[in-house]
Amino acid sequence: MTPHAGTDAGTGGEQMMRVRTTASAVSKGTETLVHTGRVPPRVAELMAAPHQLGDFPHPVSYGYLAVGIVDEGPAAWIGTRVFGLLPHHSHHLVVPDDVHPIPEGISDHRALLAGAAETGLNILWQSPPHYGDRVAIIGGGMIGAATALLASHLPLERLEIIETNPDRRALLTSLGLTALAPEDAGDDCDIVIHTSGSEAGLARALEIAGDDGTVVEASWYGDTEPQVALGADFHARRLSIVASQVGQVPAGHRARRTRSERLGAALSALHDDRFDALITGTSGWQDLPWLMDELSSDTALATATLCHVLDYEEGS
Structure with missing residues (x-):
């Protein structure tokens, strides 16, 4: 998942309020790139x-x-559970525009997947599938899985999620x-969504896209420069590769949807109980340094992780 660069800021004059964090989650793909210092300098400001x-x-x-609870600030907000694009801190000073109330019936842990659901929604808005389309999603990580859960509600002829890990396929x-x-x-896809962050995944996306088909590239590679196999399928079959980045609402919706409205739609989508299965681990917040080292290495935990949660409640 790529960060929400340029997210709407609060308007001037809004009253500050304090959020006590109850849980945060690691977005493994992007946060491990940050942890290992692999953000390209030329896009550092955009990807903040x-x-x-810090920088x-x-x-x-x-x-x-x-996610957290507002414990100081305007009376109307006190006690409200909120989701925000906030770092791994125990408390945050924010304005109301910085956070979004969590709907009733959605747990704090599931609400952490609002970022993944918002990214998936943005991907589907980027090149919207049509009735009866054949759609493939390559990569069954947190973003690919969240996008697949959203797309499963659409009237598609075929929806496949392509994943190398057999345990993830079983999940x-x-x-x-x-x-x-x-x-x-399956081949002859109308749209192929690529979220695996690998050269092999992008190459396979180009292979299974149908003539005149579209590959939506939703992976962020950091300072890695993947080789793209453009000599075989790309030109000969008139394929398109389009970028999807959640920092902006796609052009087709930008005039009619704000980022806040997009996040609200993503939170509403979390009423689907299946999202709970994407939470594959929980630790106390004190484990963050160790966790980032593990997720940035070739470990069993890194392989198994979709969304890892950090708890901030007493005793965690």
Whole structure:
């Protein structure tokens, strides 16, 4: 998931309020790139999180998936559970425009997936699937899985999520999704959404897109420069590759939807109980340094993680 660069700021004169964090989550793809100092200098300002402290590469206080309770500020907000694009801190001083109330019936942990759902919604708005389309999503991480859950409500002829990890395929299948190994993916797709962050995934996306089809590139590679196989399918079959980045509402919706409205729609989408399965681990907030080292390495935890939650409640 890429950070929400340029997110709407609060308007002047709004009263400050304090949010006591109850939980935050690690967006593994982007946060491990930040943790290992792999943000390209030329886009450092664009890729800054809305409320980060410090500058890339280090030291920087980062993160953009947090929930909490307003415990100081305007009387109308006291006790309200909120989601915000906020770093891994125990408390935050914000204005009302910085946060969004969490709907009833959605737990604090599930609300942390609002960022993933918002990114998935933005992807689907980028090149909207039509009735009866064949859609593939390559990469079953947090963003790919969230996008697939959203897309599963659309009247598509075919929706496949392509994932190399058999354990992830089993998890996705248990959610009622069609999850396949790359070699088993259907071809002649109208839209292929790429979220795996790998050269192999992007190459496979170009292979399975149908003639005149579209590949939506939603991966962020940091300072990695992937080789893109443009010599085979791209020109000969008139394919399109379009970028999706959640910092802005896509052009097709930008005149009619604000980022706040998009986030509200994402939070509403979390009424789907299947999102709980994307939370694959929980730790106390004190484990963040160790957790980031683990997720940035080739470890079993890194392989298994979709969304890892940090608890801030007493005793966690």
